[in-house]
Amino acid sequence: MKLTEKKVSSILRRQGYKLTPQRRAVLNAIAANKDHLTPAEIFDRVRREYPGIGLVTIYRTLDILTDLGLICEVHSGGHCRSYLMRRPQEHHHHLVCSDCGTVTDFTNCDLSALEQRLSRETGFHVEGHLLEFSGRCQSCQTITP
């Protein structure tokens, strides 16, 4: 299910948000990349096609889009905030290439057996998990560093 502009617009409006050209530009910048972008990187890219935009707007837009589940955050690599289009709408995780930054999604993480074991062993009531893999994507494996 491709995320059309109409769909995005209706998701935003359903929550009382407006689809401004700035927000559209931010979404397009994120959607145009297969790797993850920091707020500053998004700012730079959006500015090319929308020179007047302020960095504040980037931050505000990223917060809203994250709340609405339209974009995801990536953590691998030590940086704190880096964003990516949310592709599968279901629960999923990321494989992040440490060389080129390309992100591949996968579903069915299937941690329930592990969660049950942990509940049993530790008494923890597990509510969520943070899981990300890092490594080299297929096209980065052949090139020597």
Place this chain on the structure above:
Amino acid sequence: MKLTEKKVSSILRRQGYKLTPQRRAVLNAIAANKDHLTPAEIFDRVRREYPGIGLVTIYRTLDILTDLGLICEVHSGGHCRSYLMRRPQEHHHHLVCSDCGTVTDFTNCDLSALEQRLSRETGFHVEGHLLEFSGRCQSCQTITP
């Protein structure tokens, strides 16, 4: 295997670092907590017993201790840097209580089956993973929020 002062000292010296009273104080502050602490929190605690210490020293010490594998970082909860004594020396992960912050370690994450599946499906050569569980520890489950 308990991490004695002698052991810490020798680990530091082996890499050409010195065991200063400041570093000892930072280690003690981290070791004294079962939950994770941010650099600012560590600064506040260390300052009580060592008033002259600078925040810079905290940052520098945390970097060194992380490099040497004496402390771990925790990511759950959205904050970026929060530290914890490294307890099992082996590969392990954390269960973080979202209520009181207590961190429980576990080993044998056993993601190899998943990693193999991902390699097969995506061509990724998986090199590492970031895994953390969040939830409620046993003693925080009984109290209503």
Place this chain on the structure above:
DNA sequence: GCGTAATTGAAAATAATTTTCATTTATAGT
């Protein structure tokens, strides 16, 4: 088209982290 609530950008404020540098200190070698 109009009214209004939402959004924007600039600037200032705050927070987090790093760099620089002169001074101090831990420790290996004597």
Place this chain on the structure above:
DNA sequence: ACTATAAATGAAAATTATTTTCAATTACGC
């Protein structure tokens, strides 16, 4: 114990990241 020296420290300034404030502007339901 004493000394030389490389490493470490703290203060201040610099940098980077993020949030708040506010007056002006704009999207969109009516």
